């Protein structure tokens with residue numbers, strides 16, 4: 001897989017922290033599986049992970065306080 005930003009063939013499996021801003025709160029999800037470019041640091045989330053995050057954010061919107069921090073492995 002090639003990096004969309006720097007075109008280097010240097011995407012590796014990694015974990016990243018996903019940050020989202022909802023209308024009523026901030027959500028931070030730690031340890032999200034991703035592909036990361038070792039060249040420029042660009043992070044790409046696989047479609048399956050994005051779908052899971054979408055689901056989580058919908059749930060979170062209903063129960064959210066101001067800031068919510070969760071772990072991907074525990075929440076997904």
Ligand SMILES: [Zn+2]
Nearest residue numbers: 003006037040
């Ligand atoms: Zn890159």
